[in-house]
Amino acid sequence: MPETASDSSLIEFRGVAYGPSGGPVLLHDLNLAVRPGETLVLLGRSGSGKTTTLKLVNRLLEPTSGQVLVFGRSTLAWDPIRLRRAIGYVIQEVGLFSHFTVAQNVGLVPRLESWPPARIQERVDELLRLVGLEPALASRYPRELSGGQRQRVGVARALAGDPPILLMDEPFGALDPMTRAELQREFRGLQQRLAKTVVFVTHDLREALFLATRIGLLEGGRLAGVYTPAEFLRSSHPLVRRYLAAFHAGGWPAADEDTP
Numbered sequence: 001m002p003e004t005a006s007d008s009s010l011i012e013f014r015g016v017a018y019g020p021s022g023g024p025v026l027l028h029d030l031n032l033a034v035r036p037g038e039t040l041v042l043l044g045r046s047g048s049g050k051t052t053t054l055k056l057v058n059r060l061l062e063p064t065s066g067q068v069l070v071f072g073r074s075t076l077a078w079d080p081i082r083l084r085r086a087i088g089y090v091i092q093e094v095g096l097f098s099h100f101t102v103a104q105n106v107g108l109v110p111r112l113e114s115w116p117p118a119r120i121q122e123r124v125d126e127l128l129r130l131v132g133l134e135p136a137l138a139s140r141y142p143r144e145l146s147g148g149q150r151q152r153v154g155v156a157r158a159l160a161g162d163p164p165i166l167l168m169d170e171p172f173g174a175l176d177p178m179t180r181a182e183l184q185r186e187f188r189g190l191q192q193r194l195a196k197t198v199v200f201v202t203h204d205l206r207e208a209l210f211l212a213t214r215i216g217l218l219e220g221g222r223l224a225g226v227y228t229p230a231e232f233l234r235s236s237h238p239l240v241r242r243y244l245a246a247f248h249a250g251g252w253p254a255a256d257e258d259t260p
Contacts, residue, residue, distance in 0.1 A: 009069075009198045010165060011057055016066035017054055024034035025051045028222045036164075039191055039198040041208040043243075044218035046077075050201040054167050055216070057199060058087045060233070070165070085109055088158030088196075092173045093155065096142040100127070102153050103138035108160040126157040134185060148179040155187070168200045170205070172241040184210055205247045209233075218242075 011034035019025035019046045027049045034040050041152070042050040055061040056068045059075045068075045075083060096105045106127055107120045125135045131152040144152055144166040151171060158166055172180045172187075188211055191198060191205075203206055208215050217239060224239050232240060 002080075003237035008036060010036050010071060011199065012067075012069040012072075013053070013056070014067045014069065016063045016068055016215060017057065018056060018061060018064050025064070025221060027056075030223055032195060032200060032226070034218060035181070035213075036197050037195040039200055039211055040214050040216055041212035042203060042216050042218055042232055043202060043205065043208045045203055047220075048218040049221040050203075050218055051169055053222075054169055054199060054201050057167055058084050058089060062092050085113070085161060086163050086165065088161075088163045090095060090151075090158045090166065091167045091169045091171045096150060096157070100141075101138065102140050102142070102145070105142070105153060106138075106160050107157045108157060113161060120128045123160060124156075127159055128153075128191065130159070131156045146179075147175050151175065151183060152186075155190075159196075164197055166196045166198045168198060169199055170203070173202070173204075187211065204242050 011032075013030040016030040017025060018027040030053065031051075032053075042053055046049050052061060056063060056075070059068060059078065061081045070078065070083065070087075076101050090163075090260075099116040100108070103124045106124045107178060110120045110123055118153060128135050128138060133149060133156070137145070137149070142153070145153065154171065158168075172183050175177060175183065184207060193212075200211060207218050209232070212229055214226055214228055214233050217237075219239055225235070225237055227235060227240070233244070235241075
C-alpha cells in the first residue's frame with residue numbers, strides 16, 4: 001500500500017534514507033505522511049527502522065537523503081531546540097532527571113520557555129491529574145516512584161508545553177503486563193481527549209492494534225505498508241500474515257477485543 005502525503009500532514013517523509021557514515025543503510029526510501037490528530041504506530045521487529053524513523057522527526061538524526069518535513073518545513077531548516085520544544089518525546093527508560101522533583105521534571109520546558117512560576121505550578125498540577133497522579137507527588141523524586149508512576153510523569157513532562165506532536169518510543173515496554181495494560185487504556189483515553197498527533201513505536205502487535213489510528217509496518221528499514229487496524233487484520237500481505245500468525249500462536253485473545 002503506497003503512502004501519499006497531503007497538504008494537511010504535520011509530518012512527512014519524502015524519499016528518506018538514513019545510514020551512519022561508513023555504516024549500513026538503516027532506512028530506505030521512506031515515504032510517509034502523518035495526519036493531524038492521529039496515532040500512527042510504527043510496528044516492526046528490532047532493527048526494522050522504527051526508532052530511526054522517530055529520531056528523524058525531532059532531528060536527533062538527519063536524513064542521508066530525502067526530506068523530513070514538520071509543519072511543512074524541512075527539519076534541517078529548523079533550529080533544533082525550537083523543533084524539539086514543539087514536540088513531546090517519551091521513551092521506555094522515561095529519562096527523568098533523578099536530581100529533579102516530579103514538579104521540576106514536568107515543569108522543565110515551561111521554565112525554559114520563561115513561563116511565570118504561578119502558571120508553571122498550575123500546569124504541573126493540571127498535568128499530574130490528567131495522567132492519573134495526585135499533585136501531592138509533585139515534591140517526590142523519581143526514585144521514590146513506581147515504574148508506572150515514573151512513566152506517567154514522563155508523559156506529563158512531554159505534554160507540559162502543549163506540543164501538537166508526541167513521539168513515543170516503546171514507552172510502556174519495560175513495565176509489568178498489568179501496569180502496561182492500564183497505561184495503554186489510560187493513554188488511549190487521553191489521546192481521545194487531547195487529539196495530539198502521535199507517532200508511537202512498538203514491536204507488540206497487540207499494543208499497535210489497540211492504540212493505532214493507522215499502523216506503519218516496517219521490515220529491514222523499508223515500509224511494508226500502512227493500514228488501519230481493521231485493514232491490517234484483513235490484509236493478505238505475507239509479512240502481515242506472519243505477524244498475525246505469531247499473534248494468535250501466543251495465545252492472546254482475539255485481536256478485535258476492545259481491551260489490551
